[in-house]
Amino acid sequence: MKLLVIGLNHKTAPIEVRERITFGPDIIAGALRDLRGHEGVHEAVVLSTCNRTEVYCATDDGGEETVRHWLGGFHGVEHERVNPFLYAHAGRDAVTHLLRVGCGLDSMVLGEPQILGQVKSAFATATSCTATGKLVSRLFQHAFSVAKTVRTDTAIGSSPVSVAFAAVSLARQIFSDLSQQTAMLIGAGETIELVARHLHQNGIGRIIVANRTVERAHEVAAQFDGFAIALTEIANHLADADIVISSTASPLPVLGKGTVERALKKRRHRPMFMVDIAVPRDIEPEVASLTDVYLYTVDDLQGVIDEGLRSRQAAALEAEEIVAFHAEEFMGWLRSLDAASVIADYRSRAEHLRDEVLERAKRQLEAGKSAPDVLTFLAHTLTNKLLHAPSTRLRQAAREGEADILEAANELFQLGPAAPAAAPPQ
Template sequence: MTLLALGLNHKTAPIDIRERITFGPDIIAGALRSLTERAGVDEAAILSTCNRTEIYCAMHAPAETGVKTWLSSFHGMEGERVAPYLYAHVDQHAVRHLLQVASGLDSMVLGEPQILGQVKTSFQTACDCGTVGKLLGRLFQHTFSVAKQVRTDTAIGSSPVSVAFAAVSLARQIFSDLTNQTALLVGAGETIELAARHLRQHQLGRIIVANRTIERAHALAEQFNGFAIGLTEIAEHLPEADIVISSTASPLPILGKGTVERALKKRKHRPVFMVDIAVPRDIEPEVGELSDVYLYTVDDLQGVVDEGMRSRQQAAEQAAEIIDVHTEEFMGWLRSLDAVGLIQDYRRRAEEVRDEVLARALRQIEGGKPPADVLGYLAHTLTNKLLHIPSTRLRQAGREGNMELLQAANELLQLSEEAKTAR
């Protein structure tokens, strides 16, 4: 069985590629079923966030090329268009990659905690779709345990650095005092909630939460004494917003250039700070061309994020050591699976020999042969039959000078020095 991690992220692909290679909640179940129908793919899970899309597979045959082809064709793109941005990790490297991702070591924001929840969600989705089996099940559970240890044993998450924090930091540079500002938060996921928390910590004046599901918008707004609206009401309330942070799973932009232009006129061209964290983008890129609009995407936040990275580098090195240990631990378990079938075959052969010799011994007892003689026959015959093939193979290895096999047999059988000397 082979493990494969295939994907692209913020390091390898620009946003216009990443936003085309995404799996929204409405298509991921069908995608997983489609993927596992391909020859060679036994298990699959898909992790799709604003900064990465990754496929994790357990395969009984080499299928990396097939998975690459499937990924591009599923999104209606030519393979040559996507291939330059893809990376692929196999077996041990796939395990290490997932551990690094879940621990926040591969994120735009080093050590950010949101990714672990996203990995758990992707795993649960795959479980619900029936595309996770023994191998990926064990891998993801192992991953969750290691990520927890990294959080506990290192300071990787001690600094409040995240894309949301970076967005708020930029807002504070533009509006030095947030107490009189209004923020419109579009979406109700973890990133938006984190942004709301950071804004509240800096005494933001007012929060408006817009979401497709108004109940979720209300639930989040209540935590911060905010006001909830539906997505259709955004244009009406946009003129009130000094800060706009958007992160939804919408396949199409929510805010267009025309809507923002009309809002700016009502604001008498007071500046608006806008951050589009979504992939695909929630805000049309042309909005950035407007005067009085400061528009940033997730890629633009990289410079801000870098400033907060330095304090986490030492913790990241410690985390990498933990990951190395646990990668080898998982690979040890995976390698042990190769021996399971061999052990089962060996035991089955021994049991067949045992049953055959025992049946003969029982017939001898039924024929009136003394039990002591039958026991002697049983012990002698069983020992000879069990040792015949190994003994023959060891003698052949000796004649051929196959010292590697002889040494392996010595280690396997744990022969004593005295026994070896006696020979």
């Protein structure tokens, strides 16, 4: 089996493509079962965030094409439409990629910490679906350990830069005094909670949290003196919102153009700043065409994010060195699996020979031969049988001038310096 990762992210695919190739929490389990139903796919983890969708798997040869076709086919998207945006990494490159992702080195926001939680969640889901095995499990556990090392040993996360921070920074550029503004936050996940925290620290006047589960909305709102509503109540409160920031896992938009138009009329066309962090998008793209609405998507935040990245560049170089070291460490473990298989096969063969000779020795004892004679037979015969195959191959290597095999045998059996190989007969 070989390790493989296939996916697309904010660097390779525009939001219009990314939002069509996402896996919401409600479909990942079914997707994993479907993927593993394909021949040659033995283990799999699906990581799906607003900036990336990736499939990590252990496959037989030919697995790359299988997964490439499955990724678009599962979503009903033509292979030709998706394939140009996909990247694939195998073996060491796949290991390095996951380590970089877990450390935040491949994120839109360099070093952002949220991705590690998302990677852990993706692995936990795959494990609960029995979609992981020895190879992928060891890889992800290794990635978690490396991410912890990077966080501890470098300053990669020292600057307050994230998608949430970028969204609030943009709001501050548009509204000089946030204390006079009302913010409606749609969703109640980790990103929205981070947005609420940044807004609260910047003195936002009022926070409304809208979520499918009102209880969860209450949990977030209560931390920042806000109040909670259900998604179905958004239309009744939207006119109060100067700032709208949305990040849900909904497969369809939760805020349409008509609803925003009605809110603008009630606001008498006072401007409304909106940031849609979700992929697929929560706010219909047509909303951007409305006068007095300033709508930004997650891709539009890149410029704001770039300004906060300079302090992380040196730390990122240190992190890359740590990743490279630990990627090689994992590959060493992976190579050791080949040795384990050889050792198991060799041991099995030796045990078979032992049992065969032992059975013959027992029969000689039963036939009345003396114990010393039988022990001598056992030792002599077993030694000859164990050494026959390697001795024959070493003689052949010497005849054919294969010095590397003789040197390897010398190292393997911890013997003295190997004699020069004889030249092959003319």
